[in-house]
Amino acid sequence: MERADVAIIGGGPAGAIAAQSAASRGAKTILFEKGVPREDRKNIGPDSTDAAGILDYWVDLMELDPSTFPNDIILRHLNCAEFISPSESVCLHKTGIKSSYPHFGYTYNRTLFDDWMLERASSAGADCRIGETVREVIVSKTGPHELILRTGDSLFAKNLILADGPQRSITLGVLDQLLPSGMASNALGTTVANHIAYQEYRKIPEDLFEPDKIKFWWGHIPGHTAYPWIFPNEGCTARIGVTMPIGMDINDVSDRDSYLLLRPEDGQIPKCNDYIERLLSFIFPDLELSDFPLVKQKGKRKGTETYPISSTQPIDSPSHFNIAITGGAMGATSAFHEGGAHVAIRTGKIAGTLAASDSLKQYNSQWKAAIGTEIRRNVAFANLVRGFGPSDWDSVFRITNRVLNSSNTSSTLSALRRAGLGGFKLLSTYKKEKFLLRDGRYVQITESDYHSP
Numbered sequence: 045m046e047r048a049d050v051a052i053i054g055g056g057p058a059g060a061i062a063a064q065s066a067a068s069r070g071a072k073t074i075l076f077e078k079g080v081p082r083e084d085r086k087n088i089g090p091d092s093t094d095a096a097g098i099l100d101y102w103v104d105l106m107e108l109d110p111s112t113f114p115n116d117i118i119l120r121h122l123n124c125a126e127f128i129s130p131s132e133s134v135c136l137h138k139t140g141i142k143s144s145y146p147h148f149g150y151t152y153n154r155t156l157f158d159d160w161m162l163e164r165a166s167s168a169g170a171d172c173r174i175g176e177t178v179r180e181v182i183v184s185k186t187g188p189h190e191l192i193l194r195t196g197d198s199l200f201a202k203n204l205i206l207a208d209g210p211q212r213s214i215t216l217g218v219l220d221q222l223l224p225s226g227m228a229s230n231a232l233g234t235t236v237a238n239h240i241a242y243q244e245y246r247k248i249p250e251d252l253f254e255p256d257k258i259k260f261w262w263g264h265i266p267g268h269t270a271y272p273w274i275f276p277n278e279g280c281t282a283r284i285g286v287t288m289p290i291g292m293d294i295n296d297v298s299d300r301d302s303y304l305l306l307r308p309e310d311g312q313i314p315k316c317n318d319y320i321e322r323l324l325s326f327i328f329p330d331l332e333l334s335d336f337p338l339v340k341q342k343g344k345r346k347g348t349e350t351y352p353i354s355s356t357q358p359i360d361s362p363s364h365f366n367i368a369i370t371g372g373a374m375g376a377t378s379a380f381h382e383g384g385a386h387v388a389i390r391t392g393k394i395a396g397t398l399a400a401s402d403s404l405k406q407y408n409s410q411w412k413a414a415i416g417t418e419i420r421r422n423v424a425f426a427n428l429v430r431g432f433g434p435s436d437w438d439s440v441f442r443i444t445n446r447v448l449n450s451s452n453t454s455s456t457l458s459a460l461r462r463a464g465l466g467g468f469k470l471l472s473t474y475k476k477e478k479f480l481l482r483d484g485r486y487v488q489i490t491e492s493d494y495h496s497p
């Protein structure tokens with residue numbers, strides 16, 4: 045019967061850093077990654093779907109210095125983010141949050157990054173089994189937890205770290221053993237808790253390529269925190285993507301004529317790839333789609349990839365049973381700003397470090413101390429913009445622009461503070477949302493909700 049001190053399910057950023065952190069502290073650590081084929085990786089590996097943008101202060105949050113990355117991982121240093129609504133656009137050159145990183149952010153090669161993270165885990169002594177799928181976990185109150193693999197083999201581990209991402213293929217089954225019936229899927233089921241995110245790798249004509257800017261089109265497609273984006277990569281390649289809630293009904297969209305990427309003949313919400321085609325012809329009306337060829341040797345399939353992104357509030361882990369849920373699986377990521385690698389890395393690191401010394405009971409308080417401010421801000425922003433339509437985005441960006449044009453300030457919050465009545469109203473609504481989330485109230489399943497298996 046095989047045993048480990050720490051078992052980790054999932055080999056994305058959260059799982060890999062958990063494995064490295066546990067193994068480097070002497071724990072017998074085994075990581076299982078089911079293995080996903082990609083065009084840009086020779087063998088199977090982690091899923092690695094990501095627009096792969098990192099903002100300045102995320103660098104500090106994830107405690108991973110990009111100057112230590114192998115040379116080919118960073119693709120572009122960023123100078124700004126542009127937010128475009130139907131009739132306004134705002135360019136932010138600072139996030140306005142204290143950071144040690146000298147640029148606005150960077151984009152990176154997520155596939156190479158994930159491979160490097162797993163190599164670091166293996167070098168630290170973790171046994172990283174790529175291509176091994178965990179089928180089920182049987183949770184034990186007192187003894188080790190049993191992991192049943194797709195092969196039928198079992199492994200027993202005292203500490204379990206769930207890093208299986210927003211699909212939660214194992215996390216949901218574990219939670220079902222510890223929560224009242226239906227609670228886990230109501231909170232974290234994929235269609236309620238996730239957005240779908242789709243992207244294409246396309247070449248942009250050189251004179252139109254913007255190498256140091258990420259761009260987001262808000263209020264162009266319906267749905268809460270639904271938007272297309274363009275992120276610059278190496279050469280003149282860009283990742284062009286769309287994030288939107290799963291299963292939207294076009295008949296529920298009010299004022300549909302005001303969404304520039306919807307068409308009167310649409311009988312249903314367009315597919316993500318149709319949105320991308322429409323976005324390109326909207327921005328570059330004189331060009332054809334064939335002027336932006338797909339880079340077919342990238343992504344999961346012929347230059348494209350799709351994967352969920354968690355759009356929910358995070359959950360506490362059943363850490364008194366020596367189980368930690370990390371990253372996308374715990375809902376710490378945010379479809380609001382397409383961000384999550386930073387919180388995945390930080391929560392994975394905390395979980396691996398604690399698991400190595402059999403101290404997972406401290407996990408919930410430690411992750412809140414590390415990323416609670418970020419989560420609270422993200423959840424408050426996502427709540428603030430609930431129900432926003434195109435004209436709301438126009439008005440927010442108009443207010444922000446007014447301030448940016450009249451002062452040196454380029455952070456959103458200070459901009460709002462100086463923007464007169466509209467800005468004041470927005471700021472006070474944001475503050476109210478934040479207040480409602482005080483003392484960890486952004487958590488939607490608390491430690492006390494868990495019962496014995």
Ligand SMILES: Cc1cc2nc3c(=O)[nH]c(=O)nc-3n(C[C@H](O)[C@H](O)[C@H](O)COP(=O)(O)OP(=O)(O)OC[C@H]3O[C@@H](n4cnc5c(N)ncnc54)[C@H](O)[C@@H]3O)c2cc1C
Pocket residue numbers: 053054055056057058059076077078079080089090091092093094095096097098176177178179207208209210213214241242243285350351352353370371372373377382383384385386388
């Ligand atoms: C299109 C898109 C764009 C994004 N853009 C950004 C961005 O610009 N910046 C940013 O910071 N974040 C972004 N994110 C979010 C970011 O990618 C995630 O937050 C991050 O990947 C979460 O890491 P993770 O390790 O928790 O999970 P994942 O990266 O999802 O890793 C989970 C791993 O678990 C494996 N697995 C699942 N089930 C099993 C099983 N039963 N057995 C074994 N292995 C299993 C999967 O194969 C996968 O490799 C984006 C996400 C998407 C989809």
